[in-house]
Amino acid sequence: MLFDFNVQTTIDKNYDVCIVGTGPAGITLARKLSKSGKKVVLLEAGGLNYSEESQDFYECESIGHEAWPKFTRLRYFGGTSNHWSGRCRPFDSSDFNARKINGLPGWPIRYSAVQPYLEEAMEILDLDTEQGFKPINKNLLKDHFSPDAFSKSPPTRFKGKYLSEIEATKNIDCFYNATATDLTLDASHRTVTHVEISNYKNYKTNISAHKFILCLGGIETPRFMLNCNNQIKAGIGNSNDMVGRCFMEHLNVRMGSFLYRDSETVSGMQFYGDNEFVERNNIGKSNITLGIVKKVKSYGRTKAIKTFFKNLACQMEIEDKVQFISDFKCPGMGNIGTLIEQSPNLDSRITLSHETDDLGLNKTKFEWKISDFDRKTIRKTGLAMAKEFANSGLGNIRLSDFILDENLEIKFGHHAHHMGTTRMSENPKYGVVDKNSKVHELDNLYIAGSSVFSTGGACNPTMPIIQLCLRLANHLKG
Amino acid sequence: MPKPISRRGFITTLSLGTAAPSIFAKNSSYATSLTIPSKSTLEKLKPVDDQFVSVDGWILPTKTLIRGAL
Numbered sequence: 001m002l003f004d005f006n007v008q009t010t011i012d013k014n015y016d017v018c019i020v021g022t023g024p025a026g027i028t029l030a031r032k033l034s035k036s037g038k039k040v041v042l043l044e045a046g047g048l049n050y051s052e053e054s055q056d057f058y059e060c061e062s063i064g065h066e067a068w069p070k071f072t073r074l075r076y077f078g079g080t081s082n083h084w085s086g087r088c089r090p091f092d093s094s095d096f097n098a099r100k101i102n103g104l105p106g107w108p109i110r111y112s113a114v115q116p117y118l119e120e121a122m123e124i125l126d127l128d129t130e131q132g133f134k135p136i137n138k139n140l141l142k143d144h145f146s147p148d149a150f151s152k153s154p155p156t157r158f159k160g161k162y163l164s165e166i167e168a169t170k171n172i173d174c175f176y177n178a179t180a181t182d183l184t185l186d187a188s189h190r191t192v193t194h195v196e197i198s199n200y201k202n203y204k205t206n207i208s209a210h211k212f213i214l215c216l217g218g219i220e221t222p223r224f225m226l227n228c229n230n231q232i233k234a235g236i237g238n239s240n241d242m243v244g245r246c247f248m249e250h251l252n253v254r255m256g257s258f259l260y261r262d263s264e265t266v267s268g269m270q271f272y273g274d275n276e277f278v279e280r281n282n283i284g285k286s287n288i289t290l291g292i293v294k295k296v297k298s299y300g301r302t303k304a305i306k307t308f309f310k311n312l313a314c315q316m317e318i319e320d321k322v323q324f325i326s327d328f329k330c331p332g333m334g335n336i337g338t339l340i341e342q343s344p345n346l347d348s349r350i351t352l353s354h355e356t357d358d359l360g361l362n363k364t365k366f367e368w369k370i371s372d373f374d375r376k377t378i379r380k381t382g383l384a385m386a387k388e389f390a391n392s393g394l395g396n397i398r399l400s401d402f403i404l405d406e407n408l409e410i411k412f413g414h415h416a417h418h419m420g421t422t423r424m425s426e427n428p429k430y431g432v433v434d435k436n437s438k439v440h441e442l443d444n445l446y447i448a449g450s451s452v453f454s455t456g457g458a459c460n461p462t463m464p465i466i467q468l469c470l471r472l473a474n475h476l477k478g
Numbered sequence: 479m480p481k482p483i484s485r486r487g488f489i490t491t492l493s494l495g496t497a498a499p500s501i502f503a504k505n506s507s508y509a510t511s512l513t514i515p516s517k518s519t520l521e522k523l524k525p526v527d528d529q530f531v532s533v534d535g536w537i538l539p540t541k542t543l544i545r546g547a548l
Binding site: 256383386387389390391396397398399400401404 | 524526529530532534535536537538539
């Protein structure tokens, strides 16, 4: 059932589960839990379609590196699935190694905890389960890097695929234009009793449920928890000051450019840092994408330049030489794109700004920072790739100056992958949720989405999010 | 019969002849400009390790450069 909370403002049912957020995490959990017989209320802060009025609630203050949350997340039914690119790659088993980085432990669960949900996650994302994950290029490098295997979702738009199903499901009540503004705890401060929601007219009401799941993403989930500060000043689930810390992105570093010797055979390549390379150097993981200029002639640029100079001596007439230069389209040239794992670090964090939004909630104050561990990852990876490229006879790489000079600041961008701000950990000192995604200090509050990632690997997060949601649904259905 | 001049002799004469005014000048800017290109070139060439060098950011196997010099 579907309700506009601007119109339908009476909610008098008791629900088994209250899910806040209708992105891939919230919708997946609502579908799974309703199928197991739970009465579910699903809340969406925005409407059914994009609106500036809703999107403006993502305005935030940034004092670190700019991450553009307002333009990367979408605040309406279906969430950010409404514009994701669809690239899917599963976590590796090595992503769940418990090695400490920057003094913080890795995942408290092993790969075997999420692997059973891979096939179902692939079906949800309309991936070909028989074909699986395949590389686009051969193994062209000798050491340290392998072709990266991935699969491409259409991409699945959760609104288009699941809105009518949610509307038709009797034991799901979905309210849109309903922003969660507060959580109320019982006297012991161990149990959430209800969530307060508000529409755009500032009309507020409470919803009761046995269990609550926050599916608001890597920025809004910690922001909401920190804003729930009426009963506990530091915010809900924040007694160890971990809510909002360890914000991670996948680092989009412009490593440099390259000349490829034989651009006739491929138009692009993707590589992934081998475990042996990552572990030996004690660095993070990486995806390296080499996109080659598509207007390819019958030769690579390096080869063409050699030929040109050879001919320059005497074989070509002057008009032929001029024609050659004017036709030259730089085949074989390209830029290097990266998706590099950012390590968790306590200084990269989300807190609350003094500014408030139209509903009176403090806005996000963003402080995205990378650590020396990340700088080492970027520089080691870039240099290793450049050497491998030359060693394997593929061509040559020209690295950006900040890769070679440690005195220069590394320039990087984002991938709109917001992770780690309510990270999963065995010990409450190092995270916000336990291995079942339950907030450590509360009995009935759970978190789903990339904010629970202990580490982010070098894979796009949507599919692992779905796997973890399926695992959580399985845990909660009993 | 005029004495034949070698190529080395010709180049030496030419370079000395060109350089002399700036060398003997009290405030020569020309002398400075002569040193800039070679210094700049050296700055762009940096060893990465015993197998690779960086030339203006290009990561090249050292053996390639040696082969080029020979």
